[in-house]
Amino acid sequence: MNNNSDNKNNTFSISELAKEFDVTTRAIRFYEDKGLLTPARRGQTRIYSPADRTKLKLILRGKRLGLTLDESRDIINMYNPGGSNEDQLSTLLAKIRERKNYLQQQLHDIEVMMLDLQESEDRVIDALNDLKTQ
């Protein structure tokens, strides 16, 4: 056996995750600083579980949707109720629904922008054809 960090238990090194998701290790450590990830350690070295990997995935998805890291952390926390107090649950429910509404708005924005771009594309294609059949 020659290279890979972990062969049996499925865990990941920081550079493995960095490669897989095409981010820098600096970024991953930064997410940890901000409290979004809390990998285990073997000595000094960080060891990432599949759960950590999933969280990173969620973070990056959030980024693509224009969320801040704080917002992504909130969303990640939404996935496991945790505090079972009724007030907390209600607050959480409200947040979830607010998020869904925002996503709904984004969906609409994308639809409209897609249509606009499609029109632009059509016009550009027409213009190109005009040049060629000239």
Added chain:
Amino acid sequence: MNNNSDNKNNTFSISELAKEFDVTTRAIRFYEDKGLLTPARRGQTRIYSPADRTKLKLILRGKRLGLTLDESRDIINMYNPGGSNEDQLSTLLAKIRERKNYLQQQLHDIEVMMLDLQESEDRVIDALNDLKTQ
């Protein structure tokens, strides 16, 4: 007639637009600094046409989708071919398609996140029901 800036020709003052879209006048001027808007002037005062208003709308839509102002400017410029050179048109076409791909990715991200949030919402609702029927 008592207040509004313009009664006949439909133009807008900076604060009118600021109110309508719920942004600050500072932000609107900033977009101008960055070359995204170029309103007419009456003396020093900025006067916005419906076209300017539309551009502002595009900018804000872009923001909601996580675009930078530079990217939004690019997109706005995509809407009118302008330079009719063939190379330019091809480049433009490529950009448009790249944008569409990105939006496609975002659509997928939203779908997935929506589903995840729906599951979370269901779980939270169940938890709340459990508390009440306890």
Added chain:
DNA sequence: GTCAAAGTTTACGTTAACGTAAAGGTAAGC
């Protein structure tokens, strides 16, 4: 043992997108 690759911490630098004064011009209403 040593060399390169990958890991670590600490810390200063950078960019985007405005916020927030400061200091002043202009026009309407009283």
Added chain:
DNA sequence: GCTTACCTTTACGTTAACGTAAACTTTGAC
């Protein structure tokens, strides 16, 4: 003429999300 409301420019401040560099340790391969 004075206030009030809205406009202007100039300019320094701020936050988020890392980049980049320095200085050091650990580890597998030869």
